[in-house]
Amino acid sequence: MSEIRFELDARIPDGPLEEKWDRHRAEMRLVSPKNKRNRRIIVVGTGLAGASAAASLAEQGYQVEAFTFHDSPRRAHSIAAQGGINAAKNYQNDGDSVWRLFHDTIKGGDFRSREANVYRLAQVSTSIIDQCVAQGVPFAREYGGQLANRSFGGAQVSRTFYCRGQTGQQLLLGAYSSLSRQIANGQIRQHTRTEMHDLVVVEGRARGIITRDLVTGEINSHVADAVVLATGGYSNVYYLSTNAKASNVTAAFRAYKRGAAMANPCFTQIHPTCIPASGEHQSKLTLMSESLRNDGRIWVPKNLDESRPAGEIPEDERDYYLERKYPSFGNLAPRDISSRAAKEVCDEGRGVGPTKRGVFLDFSDAIEQFGKETIRKRYGNLFDMYSHITNEDPYQTPMRIYPAPHYTMGGLWVDYNLMSNLPGLFVIGEANFSDHGANRLGASALMQGLADGYFILPYTIGDYIAQTPRDQLSADSVEFKETETETRARLSRLQSGSGKRTPTSFHRELGELMIEACGMSRSEAGLLDALARIPALREEFYQHVSLPGERANLNLALEQAGRVADFLEFAEVMCHDALARDESCGAHFRVEHQTDQGEAERNDEDYCNVSAWEFTGVGSPPALHAEALELETVELAVRNYK
Amino acid sequence: MKLTLNIWRQQGPNDTGQIVSYPAKDLSPDMSILEMLDKLNEELIAAGEEPVVFDHDCREGICGSCSMVINGVPHGPQKASTTCQTFLRSFQDGENIYLEPFRATAFPVVRDLMVDRSAFDRIIQAGGYVSANTGGAADGNALPIAQQTAEDAMDAAACIGCGACVAACKNASAMLFTAAKVSHLATLPQGQVERSERARNMVAQMDEEMFGSCTNQGACSAVCPKEISLDWIAKLNREHIRSRVAVST
Ligand SMILES: Cc1cc2nc3c(=O)[nH]c(=O)nc-3n(C[C@H](O)[C@H](O)[C@H](O)COP(=O)(O)OP(=O)(O)OC[C@H]3O[C@@H](n4cnc5c(N)ncnc54)[C@H](O)[C@@H]3O)c2cc1C
Numbered sequence: 063m064s065e066i067r068f069e070l071d072a073r074i075p076d077g078p079l080e081e082k083w084d085r086h087r088a089e090m091r092l093v094s095p096k097n098k099r100n101r102r103i104i105v106v107g108t109g110l111a112g113a114s115a116a117a118s119l120a121e122q123g124y125q126v127e128a129f130t131f132h133d134s135p136r137r138a139h140s141i142a143a144q145g146g147i148n149a150a151k152n153y154q155n156d157g158d159s160v161w162r163l164f165h166d167t168i169k170g171g172d173f174r175s176r177e178a179n180v181y182r183l184a185q186v187s188t189s190i191i192d193q194c195v196a197q198g199v200p201f202a203r204e205y206g207g208q209l210a211n212r213s214f215g216g217a218q219v220s221r222t223f224y225c226r227g228q229t230g231q232q233l234l235l236g237a238y239s240s241l242s243r244q245i246a247n248g249q250i251r252q253h254t255r256t257e258m259h260d261l262v263v264v265e266g267r268a269r270g271i272i273t274r275d276l277v278t279g280e281i282n283s284h285v286a287d288a289v290v291l292a293t294g295g296y297s298n299v300y301y302l303s304t305n306a307k308a309s310n311v312t313a314a315f316r317a318y319k320r321g322a323a324m325a326n327p328c329f330t331q332i333h334p335t336c337i338p339a340s341g342e343h344q345s346k347l348t349l350m351s352e353s354l355r356n357d358g359r360i361w362v363p364k365n366l367d368e369s370r371p372a373g374e375i376p377e378d379e380r381d382y383y384l385e386r387k388y389p390s391f392g393n394l395a396p397r398d399i400s401s402r403a404a405k406e407v408c409d410e411g412r413g414v415g416p417t418k419r420g421v422f423l424d425f426s427d428a429i430e431q432f433g434k435e436t437i438r439k440r441y442g443n444l445f446d447m448y449s450h451i452t453n454e455d456p457y458q459t460p461m462r463i464y465p466a467p468h469y470t471m472g473g474l475w476v477d478y479n480l481m482s483n484l485p486g487l488f489v490i491g492e493a494n495f496s497d498h499g500a501n502r503l504g505a506s507a508l509m510q511g512l513a514d515g516y517f518i519l520p521y522t523i524g525d526y527i528a529q530t531p532r533d534q535l536s537a538d539s540v541e542f543k544e545t546e547t548e549t550r551a552r553l554s555r556l557q558s559g560s561g562k563r564t565p566t567s568f569h570r571e572l573g574e575l576m577i578e579a580c581g582m583s584r585s586e587a588g589l590l591d592a593l594a595r596i597p598a599l600r601e602e603f604y605q606h607v608s609l610p611g612e613r614a615n616l617n618l619a620l621e622q623a624g625r626v627a628d629f630l631e632f633a634e635v636m637c638h639d640a641l642a643r644d645e646s647c648g649a650h651f652r653v654e655h656q657t658d659q660g661e662a663e664r665n666d667e668d669y670c671n672v673s674a675w676e677f678t679g680v681g682s683p684p685a686l687h688a689e690a691l692e693l694e695t696v697e698l699a700v701r702n703y704k
Numbered sequence: 705m706k707l708t709l710n711i712w713r714q715q716g717p718n719d720t721g722q723i724v725s726y727p728a729k730d731l732s733p734d735m736s737i738l739e740m741l742d743k744l745n746e747e748l749i750a751a752g753e754e755p756v757v758f759d760h761d762c763r764e765g766i767c768g769s770c771s772m773v774i775n776g777v778p779h780g781p782q783k784a785s786t787t788c789q790t791f792l793r794s795f796q797d798g799e800n801i802y803l804e805p806f807r808a809t810a811f812p813v814v815r816d817l818m819v820d821r822s823a824f825d826r827i828i829q830a831g832g833y834v835s836a837n838t839g840g841a842a843d844g845n846a847l848p849i850a851q852q853t854a855e856d857a858m859d860a861a862a863c864i865g866c867g868a869c870v871a872a873c874k875n876a877s878a879m880l881f882t883a884a885k886v887s888h889l890a891t892l893p894q895g896q897v898e899r900s901e902r903a904r905n906m907v908a909q910m911d912e913e914m915f916g917s918c919t920n921q922g923a924c925s926a927v928c929p930k931e932i933s934l935d936w937i938a939k940l941n942r943e944h945i946r947s948r949v950a951v952s953t
């Protein structure tokens with residue numbers, strides 16, 4: 063591991079912003095079709111990013127090995143995305159452009175992302191829609207047959223494409239269909255219910271992975287010319303989040319432990335409109351579309367310990383706190399601001415619902431103004447979903463909502479080519495840190511995943527492969543054998559605990575600690591406290607976790623324990639990052655840095671950078687390397703939503 | 705509330721399984737079926753016993769992972785709902801609940817309530833796509849599609865691939881699943897070029913996977929969490945006939 067030089071070169075091409083990508087593409091080396099057939103690429107993860115990349119690489123002629131812990135690629139977390147996908151098509155003729163999408167994304171990210179990457183994202187966004195239409199994705203249409211758009215937060219134009227409330231599903235099924243075609247063609251070998259456990263580094267390059275077959279428990283080595291991680295985000299470090307239950311940080315974290323830099327891990331997005339937890343048993347949280355905030359009014363009772371039902375609380379005893387604090391944006395204040403404000407009123411003890419962690423989202427004024435039918439037309443399916451889950455009727459009583467971890471902007475560090483500092487390791491989709499800075503705008507994650515998978519990685523990886531000669535490396539080589547041995551040792555260590563506590567109980571405890579210390583707001587004292595408590599929790603975990611069942615077999619508890627073990631180490635890196643970033647920006651709110659009105663205060667002088675962390679050993683603080691962000695075209699401005 | 709859970713436990717595809725009963729107490733009506741199983745599993749693991757294995761992931765009714773026959777009905781008593789979106793308030797305090805896997809020859813049991821549904825993936829691989837390589841696609845608006853056509857295609861495309869249709873069918877037929885994909889693509893202009901080949905190949909694969917034949921009883925659609933309509937099966941039949949005609953002419 064020590065042979066890896068820790069070097070962060072973003073490799074941003076020269077030239078004006080608008081020309082960088084075209085020029086770079088023209089200059090990249092190519093792999094001839096004959097040679098592609100002899101080169102193998104591993105793609106871990108078959109969500110939007112991974113499925114689109116695997117299919118595109120296979121179409122080019124590479125041999126692709128695709129891995130997923132799911133039973134089918136169609137089940138990836140991407141399937142749950144509801145709202146839509148952005149693209150700078152300007153079909154509405156409302157003044158949208160590549161430049162505007164670029165600018166909105168940089169500003170939305172609070173000026174903590176790379177201009178060149180984000181500009182390219184906006185450029186290729188339009189091709190994504192074309193590609194998906196060609197695959198038969200049933201996007202919503204206008205009466206005239208043209209593609210329909212809706213608007214989303216953080217933008218003044220209408221550029222979001224959608225398939226009812228199931229955009230992620232339809233985009234993923236589109237990518238999955240292309241992937242399936244290549245499986246049938248024999249270009250992709252698919253490994254389902256197979257979990258990556260480690261990355262194998264040979265002579266400083268990523269050359270393969272170690273996997274565990276989740277059904278048989280078998281440990282295997284896989285050799286390739288390059289490895290692509292498309293393994294999604296890590297919101298589940300908080301235990302309760304809107305992510306699918308199995309989403310985890312393992313693949314990315316094991317790569318980090320092999321020398322890949324982890325960038326901005328403390329940048330996590332907490333979504334303001336989710337259904338609150340109903341009790342201890344809660345296993346995950348459900349997102350309600352943000353569009354509800356267009357017509358719903360958010361409030362809590364003015365009095366502490368209010369016990370009357372919502373309808374009986376008179377108008378002058380209600381606190382419409384967003385309208386009060388942010389008169390011009392009101393209930394439509396950005397995600398981070400709304401989330402924090404909800405937490406504050408609940409911390410004061412004015413929260414509603416059985417757990418007192420909730421605020422009202424009230425439609426009674428809107429129903430009075432527009433009529434029940436109009437509201438039903440606008441939000442009928444969301445109201446149904448809400449009443450299905452909570453057994454309450456939002457037409458009669460206000461909804462209850464509460465913020466929930468939703469998306470992680472941080473991730474493995476990548477250069478302009480989406481390659482990590484570890485040569486041969488590429489990272490795409492939510493797993494990398496690339497485009498969203500300190501805060502992601504709605505409908506931009508699907509765009510980024512597909513941009514990476516269809517239109518960026520398939521080119522840049524060729525440039526890398528063209529420069530690395532083919533060799534005869536086999537899984538019998540010492541590096542593979544050693545990494546396999548370490549994987550087995552790690553599993554044995556997990557099973558050596560002799561206690562009565564379940565992996566989930568540790569996960570829940572870690573989650574509570576993290577949402578408090580490194581969630582919607584962070585303080586030096588809180589982070590230091592967390593950094594003291596996490597190692598102790600980890601210790602307790604290894605001593606007292608109960609793992610029945612055998613290793614060489616399907617073993618649910620062992621699967622969970624492996625993921626929790628990584629979260630228990632990763633959480634520390636997040637807290638170090640949050641502590642080191644001594645400013646507030648985007649979703650990262652350090653209580654020490656706020657204006658008189660309680661707004662986030664950025665410090666561009668010292669922190670206009672990416673923090674990239676290097677692993678130095680479990681329990682020892684990671685080493686910080688900063689990549690300075692050179693904003694050449696965008697002017698740094700203060701976000702103001704008053 | 706309290707319930708008695710009668711759960712199918714089976715070590716592997718070749719074992720004969722059996723129902724095992726577990727008393728469950730301190731349950732909340734707001735728990736989902738899966739949260740109830742989480743709780744049971746926590747108790748089992750803490751006691752050093754192996755947890756009940758079941759598929760799940762999104763817990764929002766969209767990924768199609770969860771798959772249980774609850775009291776004899778795939779996904780349980782609630783209409784248009786998945787297992788993960790079934791809450792204990794649908795049951796009476798003290799009730800006996802039976803949880804079994806989706807059963808079909810084509811869906812072998814992996815362990816307990818988890819089955820192998822890769823046959824569905826192979827049906828898609830046989831033709832459930834439009835052959836459009838990445839790059840070079842025409843502008844999205846170059847091909848206008850009537851709003852209603854897009855809506856119809858979306859109705860069919862809403863299938864989550866859970867397999868409840870197969871589990872509900874007395875013949876374990878995969879017609880509704882296959883029909884949904886064939887119809888989604890046959891409805892859209894993009895799907896026209898490969899239309900005949902697709903219908904033919906997907907139906908052939910369906911047969912090869914040992915799914916049974918369809919007798920149009922509609923049990924599939926009745927349990928479908930996305931309420932995929934039986935009309936699509938009629939459409940698949942037409943598409944299939946059309947494809948055979950297309951071959952012979
Ligand atoms: C409820 C919800 C709604 C959303 N709505 C929107 C929206 O409207 N618009 C938008 O733009 N974004 C939305 N997002 C965000 C967006 O859905 C995700 O960021 C995006 O889909 C992530 O895609 P991905 O391909 O990077 O990862 P994922 O879809 O998470 O896929 C990860 C893949 O990696 C595999 N994997 C992971 N680890 C391993 C391992 N160790 N071994 C083997 N395989 C592994 C998994 O099996 C899976 O195939 C939403 C998110 C949520 C939670």
Ligand code: FES
Nearest residue numbers: 761763768770788
């Ligand atoms: S767990 Fe995803 S549909 Fe039930």
